[in-house]
Amino acid sequence: MRPQRQPRLTILLLAGLLAACQQAPAPAPPPPSTTQNGYGTTERAFVELAIATDEQALKLLELTDRTELKENRAVELTELRKLLDAPYVNQHAGHDMPGMPTDAEIQLAATSPDAREQFVRTHLTESLEVVRSAAAAITHPPTAEVVRLMERHRTAELAAG
16 A cells, blocks of 8 residues: 555645646746847857967078068958957967967977978868868958958968969
């Protein structure tokens, strides 16, 4: 024989479940974070990555006589920093990311002209891929303009050899 408490417990559980089913549904998750002007998390992530990549690239390019590349990275950095909506913190320091020369590569490039040329070409080709991917995802017009600038730079730099 079952004790008398069992039916009361079952009734209480069922009543709780029914009450829960009658509550309003949970609100939908908010859309990806976007400010009123369209600068959102995608744009900020790209800008932060591009700044980190260009800063590392400048270290590599300082080892070359390729003035145009150094000037292009400096222009890009200026334009990218204008897009920031908060202080810049390098979230990518020490990372091995496509298009971003590592400290070890920069050290090797300082002693090996062949390695230096290889790392410059790798920076150009891989960062062009990143920029082209960003172009498909960026919706904020000023950020998209900087992405197009970066794509023009990389394309011309690769064509120049």
